[in-house]
Amino acid sequence: MTKEDILKRLTQYFKNSNIEVQDLTGNSNHYSILIISDEFDNIPLINRHKKIYNIFKNELI
Numbered sequence: 001m002t003k004e005d006i007l008k009r010l011t012q013y014f015k016n017s018n019i020e021v022q023d024l025t026g027n028s029n030h031y032s033i034l035i036i037s038d039e040f041d042n043i044p045l046i047n048r049h050k051k052i053y054n055i056f057k058n059e060l061i
Helices: 003-013 045-055
Strands: 018-023 031-036
C-alpha cells in the first residue's frame, strides 16, 4: 500500500479528522500514522490501535 492508499482509507473511516501518514523508510513498507479525531475520545490506547488494525486487517494477514 502507498501512503496515499492508507490516507484515502483512513479518511473514509475518520471523517472530519486530522490524519497524517508518513512513509518512514521510503520503501512503502513502514508507516507512522497520526489521527486526531473525536472518535477516540475516552477510548483506551489499545482499543484505538485495534480499531486501526481492523481497518487494515486484510493487508496485515
